[in-house]
Amino acid sequence: MLLLTGTVSCESWINIEPTDRLSEDKVFSTQKGFQQALNGIYTEMNTNSVYGSNLTAGVLDVMGQYYVADIDATYSYYYFSRYGYSYDNVKSVFSSVWSKMYSLIAGVNIIIEKCDKPNVLTKQYQDLIKGEALALRAMLHFDLLRIYGPVMQVNPSADAIPYMTSADQNIQDILKADVVMEKIITDLSTASELLKGVDPIITEGVNNSSSPTGNNDFNYRQYRLNYYAVQALLARAYLWKGDKSTALNIAKDVIESTSRIFPFASQATSTGVLPDRMFSSEVIFSLYNSNRINVYQRLFAPTLTAKNILTFAGTLNAGRIPELYDTQNDVRYQMWSTYSGGENELIFNKFEDVSDNSGSTDRYCYMMPLIRLSELYLIAAQCEPDLNKATNYLNRIRNSRNCPDVSPSGAEELMTYITAEFRKEMIGEGQMFFFYKQNAMQNIPNGSALSGNMNISLDSYVVPVPESEMDKRM
Numbered sequence: 001m002l003l004l005t006g007t008v009s010c011e012s013w014i015n016i017e018p019t020d021r022l023s024e025d026k027v028f029s030t031q032k033g034f035q036q037a038l039n040g041i042y043t044e045m046n047t048n049s050v051y052g053s054n055l056t057a058g059v060l061d062v063m064g065q066y067y068v069a070d071i072d073a074t075y076s077y078y079y080f081s082r083y084g085y086s087y088d089n090v091k092s093v094f095s096s097v098w099s100k101m102y103s104l105i106a107g108v109n110i111i112i113e114k115c116d117k118p119n120v121l122t123k124q125y126q127d128l129i130k131g132e133a134l135a136l137r138a139m140l141h142f143d144l145l146r147i148y149g150p151v152m153q154v155n156p157s158a159d160a161i162p163y164m165t166s167a168d169q170n171i172q173d174i175l176k177a178d179v180v181m182e183k184i185i186t187d188l189s190t191a192s193e194l195l196k197g198v199d200p201i202i203t204e205g206v207n208n209s210s211s212p213t214g215n216n217d218f219n220y221r222q223y224r225l226n227y228y229a230v231q232a233l234l235a236r237a238y239l240w241k242g243d244k245s246t247a248l249n250i251a252k253d254v255i256e257s258t259s260r261i262f263p264f265a266s267q268a269t270s271t272g273v274l275p276d277r278m279f280s281s282e283v284i285f286s287l288y289n290s291n292r293i294n295v296y297q298r299l300f301a302p303t304l305t306a307k308n309i310l311t312f313a314g315t316l317n318a319g320r321i322p323e324l325y326d327t328q329n330d331v332r333y334q335m336w337s338t339y340s341g342g343e344n345e346l347i348f349n350k351f352e353d354v355s356d357n358s359g360s361t362d363r364y365c366y367m368m369p370l371i372r373l374s375e376l377y378l379i380a381a382q383c384e385p386d387l388n389k390a391t392n393y394l395n396r397i398r399n400s401r402n403c404p405d406v407s408p409s410g411a412e413e414l415m416t417y418i419t420a421e422f423r424k425e426m427i428g429e430g431q432m433f434f435f436y437k438q439n440a441m442q443n444i445p446n447g448s449a450l451s452g453n454m455n456i457s458l459d460s461y462v463v464p465v466p467e468s469e470m471d472k473r474m
Contacts, residue, residue, distance in 0.1 A: 049097060130191075229284045236371075369429055
């Protein structure tokens with residue numbers, strides 16, 4: 001394991017650098033060592049191969065058909081936008097995703113196994129660290145399942161992925177998708193029980209302040225898989241499984257329990273001089289990435305060539321923007337701007353650097369959001385059988401974004417509105433592809449066209465397990 005330095009400020013506490021490689025026994029001989037090992041997992045999740053790019057703003061969002069990408073084969077993400085899993089560059093990326101995710105899981109499993117080591121951790125630290133680690137194991141497996149597993153509502157018993165519960169590198173059987181789901185839910189449920197009694201977020205909130213003593217283990221809880229983040233993951237998992245009743249109950253409970261902890265962002269902070277385009281007060285779980293500006297520079301900066309930039313088809317006035325945003329008063333509309341002087345006119349600014357160098361914007365200029373409050377409202381809207389109640393959940397989001405109420409006439413129109421809100425809420429966060437897959441949608445927007453949809457097969461939602469992994473089983 002990597003022994004990591006612990007410090008005082010939010011940035012230095014979370015964005016830490018490895019200082020030495022020590023034996024496991026030495027790392028886990030102190031409470032501080034456990035915390036530093038867990039910090040190391042969160043830090044490694046920021047790498048570009050996983051949540052630093054591919055599984056958030058990059059590859060998965062291209063596959064969610066947000067961007068112009070398949071005009072011709074010279075576009076950087078051409079084969080991703082066409083679900084060309086047989087092409088070498090696509091295979092390479094998803095092989096890297098697989099290996100990095102299972103490497104992270106192996107590290108998490110070491111922490112879980114060591115948590116029961118006697119006379120090292122206090123009861124509070126033991127439950128907190130083990131709870132977060134179990135939740136991380138579940139989350140990482142869940143995203144692997146959502147990428148490489150089948151469309152659950154069509155074929156839940158199809159082969160999916162291994163579920164690793166040990167730190168050893170022995171080859172494990174590939175399990176059926178429904179079996180993997182039960183293991184994910186079990187880990188999340190256990191994590192929830194452990195965190196429920198010790199997570200300070202329940203009584204103190206996220207606590208965005210640095211301890212003068214340098215002990216920040218219980219601060220900045222939105223940058224950890226806290227109790228409410230675990231509950232949100234459970235709602236997400238039950239919906240993926242198809243258990244809408246349980247997903248609804250959990251989503252409602254999180255919504256009702258966290259109004260003071262994760263309030264909707266104000267319109268003033270979302271559109272001010274230093275706009276909070278992350279809607280940071282609503283983010284239930286985020287990675288802290290002090291190099292997040294690189295996401296903007298590599299994917300969205302106006303200086304990129306037209307074949308390398310990720311942007312919507314059209315302009316602010318024609319194409320995908322006016323199609324998606326039904327009013328320019330929508331605060332999410334402010335994430336887009338025009339640029340003259342380069343190849344690209346339409347620029348997506350969600351990940352632009354908005355720091356004022358005083359530290360006052362740290363809470364959002366380094367965020368890579370992975371779970372946010374609005375998703376709970378959208379889960380509730382999808383799962384609530386009463387049309388009026390479901391519409392109320394949807395309109396609560398719209399009102400917070402300065403949009404008028406909608407009044408769907410039935411379940412089909414409601415789902416159309418939910419899909420549109422999900423597209424607006426989750427852009428840059430890697431969730432749209434999963435939304436389409438969870439709902440087995442075969443007619444979705446064509447990101448490279450100014451308007452209209454494209455038909456895709458359900459097979460397009462299933463990324464093949466890497467050949468290197470299958471070769472181990474020959």
